[in-house]
Amino acid sequence: MSEAPHNVLVVDDEFASLEVLALLLTGEGFRLFTAGDGQEALERLSEAPMALVITDYKMPRMDGSELCSRMLADPRFEKIPVIFTSATYRQDVPRAKNVVGFFSKPLLFKDVLKTVHQILKSARAP
Amino acid sequence: MTHTTHQQSKAQSEDAWSVERTKTGITGLDALLRGGMVRGAIYLVMGRPGTGKTTLGNQLCFEHVKQGGRAAYMTLLAESHAAMLKNLHTMRFFDESLINNGLSYVGAYRALRDEKLRGLLDMVRRVILDEKASLLVIDGISPARALAENDVALKEFVVELQMLSAMTNCTTVLLANMTAADANDPEHTMVDGLIELALEQHRRRTLRTIEVLKFRGTRHMLGRHELDIDEAGVSVHPRIEDLLDGSGKPAPASDDRLPTGIRQLDLMLRGGLLRGTSSMALGFSGSGKTTLGLHFLNAGAEAGEAGVLFGFYESPDRTFQSGERVGLQLRQHVERGKFSHVWQPSYEFGLDRLGARLVAEIERIGAKRLVIDSLDGFRQAAFDPTRTIRFMTALLGELRAREITTIMIDETMKPSGPEMEVRVDGISALVENLFLLEYMTVGPRMRRLISIVKQRASAHETTAREFFLTGRGIEVAPDAASAAEVVAHTDDFSTRHNDKPRSPEGV
Numbered sequence: 001m002s003e004a005p006h007n008v009l010v011v012d013d014e015f016a017s018l019e020v021l022a023l024l025l026t027g028e029g030f031r032l033f034t035a036g037d038g039q040e041a042l043e044r045l046s047e048a049p050m051a052l053v054i055t056d057y058k059m060p061r062m063d064g065s066e067l068c069s070r071m072l073a074d075p076r077f078e079k080i081p082v083i084f085t086s087a088t089y090r091q092d093v094p095r096a097k098n099v100v101g102f103f104s105k106p107l108l109f110k111d112v113l114k115t116v117h118q119i120l121k122s123a124r125a126p
Numbered sequence: 127m128t129h130t131t132h133q134q135s136k137a138q139s140e141d142a143w144s145v146e147r148t149k150t151g152i153t154g155l156d157a158l159l160r161g162g163m164v165r166g167a168i169y170l171v172m173g174r175p176g177t178g179k180t181t182l183g184n185q186l187c188f189e190h191v192k193q194g195g196r197a198a199y200m201t202l203l204a205e206s207h208a209a210m211l212k213n214l215h216t217m218r219f220f221d222e223s224l225i226n227n228g229l230s231y232v233g234a235y236r237a238l239r240d241e242k243l244r245g246l247l248d249m250v251r252r253v254i255l256d257e258k259a260s261l262l263v264i265d266g267i268s269p270a271r272a273l274a275e276n277d278v279a280l281k282e283f284v285v286e287l288q289m290l291s292a293m294t295n296c297t298t299v300l301l302a303n304m305t306a307a308d309a310n311d312p313e314h315t316m317v318d319g320l321i322e323l324a325l326e327q328h329r330r331r332t333l334r335t336i337e338v339l340k341f342r343g344t345r346h347m348l349g350r351h352e353l354d355i356d357e358a359g360v361s362v363h364p365r366i367e368d369l370l371d372g373s374g375k376p377a378p379a380s381d382d383r384l385p386t387g388i389r390q391l392d393l394m395l396r397g398g399l400l401r402g403t404s405s406m407a408l409g410f411s412g413s414g415k416t417t418l419g420l421h422f423l424n425a426g427a428e429a430g431e432a433g434v435l436f437g438f439y440e441s442p443d444r445t446f447q448s449g450e451r452v453g454l455q456l457r458q459h460v461e462r463g464k465f466s467h468v469w470q471p472s473y474e475f476g477l478d479r480l481g482a483r484l485v486a487e488i489e490r491i492g493a494k495r496l497v498i499d500s501l502d503g504f505r506q507a508a509f510d511p512t513r514t515i516r517f518m519t520a521l522l523g524e525l526r527a528r529e530i531t532t533i534m535i536d537e538t539m540k541p542s543g544p545e546m547e548v549r550v551d552g553i554s555a556l557v558e559n560l561f562l563l564e565y566m567t568v569g570p571r572m573r574r575l576i577s578i579v580k581q582r583a584s585a586h587e588t589t590a591r592e593f594f595l596t597g598r599g600i601e602v603a604p605d606a607a608s609a610a611e612v613v614a615h616t617d618d619f620s621t622r623h624n625d626k627p628r629s630p631e632g633v
Contacts, residue, residue, distance in 0.1 A: 015282070015285070016282075016285040016286050016288070016289040017289060019282075019286055019289075020286050020289040020290050020293055021293065023247065023248065023251055023286075023290070024251060024255075024290075024293060024294075027248075027251055027252065027255065106166070106289075106292040106293065107292075107293050108293065108295055109293040109294050110294075110295075112293075
């Protein structure tokens with residue numbers, strides 16, 4: 001019996017980035033949820049158990065950093081690993097402890113996919 | 127789980143901004159694009175039917191696979207793959223062994239028709255990932271526009287396609303049956319590059335052209351350039367003025383003198399032509415200009431210096447015969463790789479293809495001497511005659527930079543006298559040396575004179591000399607006495623062609 005697909009939440013205010021990453025991950029067998037900012041992401045998190053969140057850093061209403069803080073503050077979401085993506089993110093910005101990966105935009109899907117698999121495998125390990 | 131380090135972040139960030147280029151492998155196109163297409167970018171190639179889009183698209187794929195990449199050619203509503211390949215199979219880039227072995231042909235119309243743009247985008251995703259394609263050509267994007275729900279949907283599709291190309295690092299080329307005149311559609315504004323193929327009519331000649339209208343992140347060559355489609359496929363001939371833009375390091379001025387093969391002429395020049403200079407030999411038809419050029423190339427070949435005759439009129443056989451009649455064994459020099467005759471009827475090609483041929487031949491045999499017979503060939507080839515001077519400026523600059531000593535022949539409208547016309551304005555200012563070959567009748571005899579009008583950076587003989595065309599070629603009189611006699615006794619022949627009498631000294 002094959003494993004149920006992992007739920008992955010992709011958060012990005014940039015339409016094409018969001019849609020295409022979702023399309024690519026869906027093609028790889030993941031169950032995709034999408035949100036346009038941090039606020040919307042919190043709503044999605046409440047709807048289904050997520051294995052991973054991939055979020056843009058800079059977004060209107062609630063940015064990626066704030067989303068991570070809110071997730072850490074909520075026992076339901078504190079253990080969900082997060083990957084940051086950004087076109088402008090720089091190394092001097094502190095990261096929350098749930099951020100386990102970072103990718104500069106434009107993203108290279110094969111690198112993202114490799115990291116996603118590594119993170120999910122690591123999360124499954126006892 | 128580990129956090130990405132700051133150093134890793136920085137490296138990733140720099141990777142994301144770096145631009146990787148994919149060479150197209152198409153002659154001249156990479157020069158036009160300053161190195162090739164940007165990997166993961168999306169380009170639109172547009173043009174009316176018959177402008178060469180399909181050939182270009184297929185050639186891009188074959189060349190990409192030959193370079194080690196993987197390519198997919200996707201059609202929407204276009205001719206069948208079988209019909210297309212049948213039309214292409216005689217072209218040299220075509221290699222059947224690459225099909226389904228690095229290069230895939232995919233029909234995507236059904237996905238578009240049944241599931242609209244979302245279905246097409248998913249099909250593109252599958253093709254790129256399944257085929258591991260690093261180049262995707264989508265032929266016939268017009269149906270996607272026709273089946274789009276509205277303009278916004280089409281815009282979304284193009285932006286998503288652009289993002290998909292970037293994320294998968296697969297360069298995408300869209301082929302569209304449209305022109306720049308109707309370039310207001312979303313696909314024009316959203317793509318990373320716009321290239322237009324066209325057919326230009328010039329009286330009864332048709333010229334294929336290519337123009338890069340937009341190419342993000344690259345200072346591409348602007349303007350329309352010559353494009354050709356033959357058994358080799360598509361080749362592009364960037365305008366010589368842009369290609370040879372003087373960015374190369376100019377050769378230092380040389381004091382080295384090159385014998386012309388005509389002893390007395392060398393004495394008049396104080397030792398021969400300065401290396402790397404350009405000369406113009408002006409004269410009426412039959413005045414001996416071509417023979418002078420053959421002497422020059424023969425002298426070089428005998429000294430081990432290769433030379434090219436770039437001619438528009440006489441066939442190689444005829445040239446060899448002409449040489450043999452004056453004792454120049456040019457065929458032997460061909461066998462030794464020291465002489466080459468490029469014969470190019472001027473009406474066949476435009477200036478840039480001629481220029482490319484000339485430079486390629488010089489490189490092929492390592493020529494240090496060049497004779498162009500004649501400038502009129504370039505003038506005739508020019509679709510825009512006012513361009514000839516700019517073209518020649520760039521070409522001569524390049525030849526100088528390569529230390530190639532050039533004699534350019536041009537025919538005058540009159541046989542002699544001060545009003546002999548140069549038919550490309552400004553050309554005489556471009557050359558360092560100017561020879562004038564005249565002939566006139568004295569009694570029943572036709573007599574010839576040669577003068578050095580100028581030799582920049584060097585003293586030279588300032589009087590005209592009589593010369594003779596003999597079985598040994600051109601022989602120049604050792605002094606000006608007979609020339610003075612010719613001028614003094616010039617009869618009506620020259621005055622019939624020229625309004626003013628001329629001075630016996632110089633021109």
